Amino acid sequence: MDAGHEPSLILLCGLPGSGKTTLARRLASEIPAVRLCPDEWMVDLGFDLFDVRARDRLERRFSQHAQELLKLGQTVILEFGFWSRSERDEKRLGARALGVPVELHYLAAPIDELCRRLDARNEKDERGTARITREMLEPYAELFEAPTSTELDLFDEPPSGRTG
Ligand SMILES: Nc1ncnc2c1ncn2[C@@H]1O[C@H](COP(=O)(O)OP(=O)(O)OP(=O)(O)O)[C@@H](O)[C@H]1O
Numbered sequence: 001m002d003a004g005h006e007p008s009l010i011l012l013c014g015l016p017g018s019g020k021t022t023l024a025r026r027l028a029s030e031i032p033a034v035r036l037c038p039d040e041w042m043v044d045l046g047f048d049l050f051d052v053r054a055r056d057r058l059e060r061r062f063s064q065h066a067q068e069l070l071k072l073g074q075t076v077i078l079e080f081g082f083w084s085r086s087e088r089d090e091k092r093l094g095a096r097a098l099g100v101p102v103e104l105h106y107l108a109a110p111i112d113e114l115c116r117r118l119d120a121r122n123e124k125d126e127r128g129t130a131r132i133t134r135e136m137l138e139p140y141a142e143l144f145e146a147p148t149s150t151e152l153d154l155f156d157e158p159p160s161g162r163t164g
């Protein structure tokens with residue numbers, strides 16, 4: 001439990017299959033925190049998971065909602081993937097403007113490992129997850145702008161006693 005701790009914004013960054021939702025679920029119950037997962041909401045709202053426009057609108061709405069929750073003292077986890085430095089900068093500055101700590105968790109794994117995990121997940125056909133293949137993942141990995149250690153240093157550390 002995070003009782004007595006100040007609220008924080010937690011950003012989960014990584015390619016599909018890197019474990020964002022898995023970690024978010026654990027943190028949400030441990031802290032506790034509100035987890036905003038675009039994939040699950042897209043499915044529940046009847047959107048195609050590859051509808052980029054709907055995803056963009058949902059993520060913008062989630063970002064506003066996150067600010068409202070933070071102001072109310074609630075820790076929020078955003079599992080958008082955050083492929084670009086500019087998106088991460090925007091979220092960091094938004095949280096800092098509220099005086100709230102912001103953590104960036106970068107989940108990295110080799111592409112073969114990501115493919116293994118995604119193949120296993122595709123087999124299970126889990127609700128709220130996109131079917132991603134190696135053919136899709138390889139160009140995604142080219143686009144992905146991994147955070148450098150200098151960038152990671154711009155973010156806050158998790159409170160002591162919390163793992164992950
Ligand atoms: N650290 C890990 N080691 C091994 N397998 C993992 C790990 N984290 C998650 N997995 C498994 O890999 C699969 C993908 O994980 P998860 O759905 O959490 O990834 P994701 O980053 O949320 O992907 P997406 O961007 O598609 O939502 C799941 O089946 C999960 O059980």
Ligand SMILES: [Mg+2]
Pocket residue numbers: 020021022039079
């Ligand atoms: Mg996920």
